[in-house]
Amino acid sequence: MINIQSLHKFYNRGKPNQVHALKGVSFRIAKGESVAVTGRSGSGKSTLLHVMGGIDGFDEGVVEIDGYNLSELKDHALAALRNEKIGIVLQDFALIPDYSAMENVMVPLYFSKHSARHRREKALLALEQMGMADLADKEVKDLSGGQKQRVAIARAMVNDPSYILADEPTGALDTQTAKEILGVLKSLNEKGITLVIVTHEKEVTHICRRVITLEDGVIINESERR
Numbered sequence: 489m490i491n492i493q494s495l496h497k498f499y500n501r502g503k504p505n506q507v508h509a510l511k512g513v514s515f516r517i518a519k520g521e522s523v524a525v526t527g528r529s530g531s532g533k534s535t536l537l538h539v540m541g542g543i544d545g546f547d548e549g550v551v552e553i554d555g556y557n558l559s560e561l562k563d564h565a566l567a568a569l570r571n572e573k574i575g576i577v578l579q580d581f582a583l584i585p586d587y588s589a590m591e592n593v594m595v596p597l598y599f600s601k602h603s604a605r606h607r608r609e610k611a612l613l614a615l616e617q618m619g620m621a622d623l624a625d626k627e628v629k630d631l632s633g634g635q636k637q638r639v640a641i642a643r644a645m646v647n648d649p650s651y652i653l654a655d656e657p658t659g660a661l662d663t664q665t666a667k668e669i670l671g672v673l674k675s676l677n678e679k680g681i682t683l684v685i686v687t688h689e690k691e692v693t694h695i696c697r698r699v700i701t702l703e704d705g706v707i708i709n710e711s712e713r714r
């Protein structure tokens with residue numbers, strides 16, 4: 489369960505260029521749900537995803553992942569929680585271009601206690617699940633957009649996370665490839681992984697059961713499909 493209560497986040501707090509990016513956001517996401525966070529550019533979607541994923545801090549409120557209060561965790565405990573439970577797919581893939589697909593997927597395994605061989609096996613399995621095993625040794629810069637996104641999802645999946653958080657996962661893809669990637673994300677949710685997608689594209693929200701709409705850092709609408 490993700491529990492967010494009265495969340496506030498500022499950039500450049502107290503400075504002339506202060507931005508109040510999240511203004512008291514509250515919601516819960518139960519295990520197995522699929523939730524789209526939508527809204528215009530600048531509404532605070534990415535900020536919310538980064539805070540939920542523990543890769544960015546916040547100023548006020550509560551953020552809990554499976555009962556762990558993120559603001560009470562020490563850095564190493566937060567890193568461990570993130571590594572264990574959360575797979576993040578960042579905007580524009582955020583892969584290392586000169587590394588192979590395999591090497592990129594192995595990055596989150598860097599701190600694991602397993603042998604190099606076990607790590608390679610896990611990475612290959614994740615790539616296989618994304619239909620990318622044949623391209624495991626190819627450098628990421630030589631892959632297509634859709635292939636890069638599959639590698640990014642494999643990297644997010646490699647530690648068998650409970651949650652996948654994806655920021656504009658189809659933003660850099662053509663329509664057909666976007667459909668494929670959405671199919672991949674949907675199938676992960678059908679396997680029981682809790683899915684949160686941040687997107688400004690209406691069609692993308694259709695693969696999620698719940699839609700949360702942000703405007704200027706505030707939730708202005710919530711809807712649920714049955």
Ligand SMILES: Nc1ncnc2c1ncn2[C@@H]1O[C@H](COP(=O)(O)OP(=O)(O)O)[C@@H](O)[C@H]1O
Nearest residue numbers: 499507509527528529530531532533534535536
């Ligand atoms: N690193 C940053 N420094 C200062 N302002 C930021 C930063 N990141 C985002 N913002 C501002 O916070 C607001 C929300 O941005 P963001 O979360 O990226 O929105 P979205 O993902 O919905 O487009 C915007 O006004 C944006 O300009």
Ligand SMILES: [Mg+2]
Nearest residue numbers: 533534535655
């Ligand atoms: Mg964004």
